[in-house]
Structure formats: C-alpha cells, structure tokens
Amino acid sequence: xxxxxxxxxxxxxxxxxxxxxxxxxxxxxxxxxxxxxxxxxxxxxxxxxxxxxxxxxxxxxxxxxxxxxxxxxxxxxxxxxxxxxxxxxxxxxxxxxxxxxxxxxxxxxxxxxxxxxxxxxxxxxxxxxxxxxxxxxxxxxxxxxxxxxxxxxxxxxxxxxxxxxxxxxxxxxxxxxxxxxxxxxxxxxxxxxxxxxxxxxxxxxxxxxxxxxxxxxxxxxxxxxxxxxxxxxxxxxxxxxxxxxxxxxxxxxxxxxxxxxxxxxxxxxxxxxxxxxxxxxxxxxxxxxxx
Numbered sequence: 001x002x003x004x005x006x007x008x009x010x011x012x013x014x015x016x017x018x019x020x021x022x023x024x025x026x027x028x029x030x031x032x033x034x035x036x037x038x039x040x041x042x043x044x045x046x047x048x049x050x051x052x053x054x055x056x057x058x059x060x061x062x063x064x065x066x067x068x069x070x071x072x073x074x075x076x077x078x079x080x081x082x083x084x085x086x087x088x089x090x091x092x093x094x095x096x097x098x099x100x101x102x103x104x105x106x107x108x109x110x111x112x113x114x115x116x117x118x119x120x121x122x123x124x125x126x127x128x129x130x131x132x133x134x135x136x137x138x139x140x141x142x143x144x145x146x147x148x149x150x151x152x153x154x155x156x157x158x159x160x161x162x163x164x165x166x167x168x169x170x171x172x173x174x175x176x177x178x179x180x181x182x183x184x185x186x187x188x189x190x191x192x193x194x195x196x197x198x199x200x201x202x203x204x205x206x207x208x209x210x211x212x213x214x215x216x217x218x219x220x221x222x223x224x225x226x227x228x229x230x231x232x233x234x235x236x237x238x239x240x241x242x243x244x245x246x247x248x249x250x251x252x253x254x255x256x257x258x259x260x261x262x263x264x265x266x267x268x269x270x271x272x273x274x275x276x277x278x279x280x281x282x283x284x285x286x287x288x289x290x291x
Contacts, residue, residue, distance in 0.1 A: 017038055019037050047093070049091070057091075060081075061077050062138070064102055069094075071090060082173065129174035132176070144163070206221060244262045248282060258270075
C-alpha cells in the first residue's frame with residue numbers, strides 16, 4: 001500500500017494541506033477508497049479545472065463563496081454548501097474575489113461508488129445541497145486524514161467506512177434540505193393565496209405575485225397548481241365568480257356594477273366567464289336563486 005502525506009507551502013494564492021493515497025488491490029476490488037483529501041484556504045480568487053478524472057469528489061464550503069461549473073451549468077456556492085460530483089464530467093470551481101472561500105474535500109472511488117452516486121443524483125439532480133450540521137462532514141474528513149497518516153493494516157477499512165459515512169450524510173442532509181424547501185414553499189404559497197383572497201377584486205398578475213413574493217413566476221405557477229390543484233389565474237377567477245354569485249343573490253346591484261366590483265370591469269367578458277363557469281348567464285342565475 002503506497003501512501004504519502006503532502007503539506008503544500010503557503011503561496012500568495014492558496015494555503016492547503018492534503019493527503020494522497022494509492023489503494024491496494026483489495027481496496028480497489030472491495031471497498032470505498034480515498035484518492036485525495038484535504039483543506040484549502042483561498043487567499044485570492046483562483047480557478048481549478050479538470051475533466052475525465054476517474055474519481056468522485058465531495059466538497060464542503062467552510063467559509064466564503066465561489067462558483068462551481070459542471071459541464072455548461074454554473075452554481076453559486078456559499079458557506080455550508082456541499083457538492084458531490086462525478087469527475088468524469090468537465091468541471092471547475094473558482095473562489096470569489098471579494099470573499100475567498102475555505103474548503104474541505106475528498107476525492108474517492110470504489111466498486112460501489114457509481115451506484116451510490118447514481119442514487120444520489122436522482123435525489124439531488126444539480127449536485128449541490130446545504131447542510132445545517134457542517135461539523136459532521138468536517139469531523140469525518142479530519143478522521144480520514146488522520147486514519148491515512150496512521151497507515152496501519154486497518155487504514156483502508158476505516159477510510160472506507162468513513163467515506164460511507166460521508167455518502168450517508170449526503171443523502172440525509174440533502175433530504176432535510178428538500179423537506180425544508182418544501183415546507184418553505186408551502187408557507188409562501190399560503191401567503192400568496194391569502195394575498196389573492198384579500199385582493200382579487202383588484203388586478204393581479206403572475207408577474208406581480210412573483211416580484212412581490214420573491215419567487216420565479218414559472219416556479220410559482222407550477223407549485224401553486226401542484227399544491228392547490230388549480231392555476232393561479234383560475235383561482236382568482238373562482239374568487240371573483242363566488243363574489244359575483246353572492247352579489248347577484250343578496251343585492252340589487254346591476255350586473256355592470258357587480259362585474260366592476262368583482263374585478264372584471266368589462267361586462268361582456270364578465271358575462272362570458274360567468275356563463276362558462278355556471279352554464280347559465282348572470283341574469284338567469286339571479287332569477288333562479290333570488291327568493
């Protein structure tokens with residue numbers, strides 16, 4: 001088993017420490033194995049770029065920020081963001097100029113690495129997730145480096161177990177992020193629906209809602225339909241029709257006045273959408289329902 005430890009001298013660009021490992025035949029055939037692990041503190045912005053590397057890479061951002069590019073897609077990374085990528089794909093990462101990052105990472109591989117990775121990207125298609133317990137990842141990577149430096153007959157077994165621990169955390173932490181994100185979007189959608197309920201008599205557009213509630217209009221349209229089973233446009237229309245039915249039954253206001261009060265100032269259009277909704281005209285509805 002060929003191993004060595006390498007501490008790179010501080011430069012004006014980075015300060016880093018890393019361990020490199022050449023796995024035994026047994027590790028290659030039976031275990032997860034570490035290829036390289038380390039820490040890096042960027043002193044100024046710099047770019048690392050690779051492609052077609054037979055390795056998988058886990059990164060956690062300890063502080064600062066930067067960008068990750070995989071193939072042609074770019075992702076902004078901030079403190080506590082984690083990344084798991086297949087290094088066969090072209091990728092690069094670059095530290096921010098104004099807030100250089102500090103990273104820890106592990107390059108690894110193994111007989112089951114591809115299967116684990118494929119399962120992970122089904123859960124996290126864009127490779128990036130955030131953790132609220134970064135110390136767990138930091139502790140495991142330190143243990144990998146320590147186990148490497150002890151270099152005894154159990155080293156590769158211990159490192160394999162620790163890599164499994166990192167992968168397990170990748171699954172559990174990304175799932176927590178997804179559940180938290182789903183909870184947040186549910187709360188936001190509830191706020192948006194309440195806003196519509198209070199303001200449907202006024203003009204409301206998808207663009208307006210997206211801007212007011214800080215959400216992509218495409219994401220908003222998709223998630224609102226998924227949560228409430230109706231599009232935003234149809235939900236607004238339903239509130240207006242419901243109000244129109246109340247006013248037709250319990251007031252003597254004209255249909256023109258009711259249309260305006262419901263937020264549909266064009267009487268002709270109001271009559272059209274009312275008939276489409278109720279299968280009868282507004283005037284017929286009033287006649288049928290008024291006692």
